[in-house]
Amino acid sequence: MKLTILGCYAATPRSFTNPTSQVLEIRNRLFLIDCGEGTQVQLRRNKIKFSKINHIFISHLHGDHFFGLVGLVSTFMLLNRTTDLHIYGPKGIKEVITLQLRLSNSWTNYGLFFHELEATESEIIYEDEKVLVKTIPLKHRVYTNGFLFQEKVGDRKLNLDAVQNFEIDQCYYQKIKNGKDITLDDGRVIENAILTYDPIPAKSYAFCSDTAYDETIIPNIQNIDILYHESTFLQQEEGLAAKTMHCTAKQAATIALKANVKQLVLGHYSTRYESIALFKEEAETIFPEVLLGDDGASFDF
Structure with missing residues (x-):
């Protein structure tokens, strides 16, 4: 299982930081999670093959998590893609993407399928013989889901x-x-x-961004291998985190500790801080196994 962070900063893109997007490679499948502005540039920069991405998961309809999607959909068309593309996201995502395609007369030459989500309980949204994907309902200012990716146990x-x-x-x-x-x-x-x-143990990965501190997600991520959890602020801005329905690094670490996950990956940092190393330092006061997400970072699990 390999995780490549394409972007992991909050709000607006800058010349040296990118909004949320990442690629999870699991059992020879590539899943794109969120698609902030500039995602396709980051895909090229990180030498990830566009053609292998057949499933895209969008957590919520805030711009820093999906403004790059219509550009990527259009680029697939220009590259003469023929393979179907499946997009999973909140209700409304089909309307906003197809409106842009219609007004620009840019209909795709490949199958484009939207799977709109409305459930407030965890549900299975993708399954094949090797991988299962479930939603993790999150607590944010708009309807938001995280995603749990689970390998199925292989043959003995x-x-x-x-x-x-x-x-x-x-x-x-x-x-x-x-x-x-x-x-x-x-x-x-x-x-x-x-x-x-015995077969090789199945791995699991959870993506949780954006969200306020919410212990109700713990049963959905209990004992998983890797948790990516937003850490927009440091604890000194806990009040601002609550107001904007985001988390601090300390709160992300607390969720990791209570869920008994093996490793925590931090991300979605506010750009107000001088160094993202401060997030790791704060989280490690609560939970020892912390990895610092950053644009272009790649982790093999």
Whole structure:
């Protein structure tokens, strides 16, 4: 699982900082999460293949999280894309994007599908044989969702020495990897645990931005591997965080601690501060496993 931060700063883009957007690579799938202004430039800068992005998840309809979307949709058209593109976001996202396409006479030459979200409870919005994506309802000034990406548990791993010792034909290998016991020709039943090793543990990643401090999200992210949580302000601006329905670094760390996640990635920083290192320092007073998100940062998990 690999996370590439394309942009992780609040509000407006600047010459050296970008609004929210990131790419999660999980089980050979590329998911784009939010699409702030300048996202396609950051995709090129970070050498991410446009053609591999088939699913885009938009948390909410504040400009710093989706103003880059119509530009990316249009660029896909100019690149002669033929693969379907699926966009998941709040109700209204279809209207705002298709209006721009219609008025500019720029209809796509590929399938463009919108999956509009209205539920206030967590729901499954994407699933295939390897990955599951659920919403995480967040508390912000407009309807907002975070997203939980979960790998599905893979096949068990063959113990080739054991399989060959019992002279089991290769035609049964997939059955064994699926967890089944095997009955030999002489009637002996060989338990699957003898023939296999446990599969590689499935990984999980949660994206939570933008949101006020809200402990109701904890059941949705309990015990996950990686949590990206907004940390717009430092604790000295806790009052401003509450007013604008954002979080401090300390509050993000508190959520990580109470949810028992393995690692916390900070982001969505206000640009009022001299150094984002201050966010990491504050969060580590509460939760030790803190990574500092930044434009262009890439993490392999």
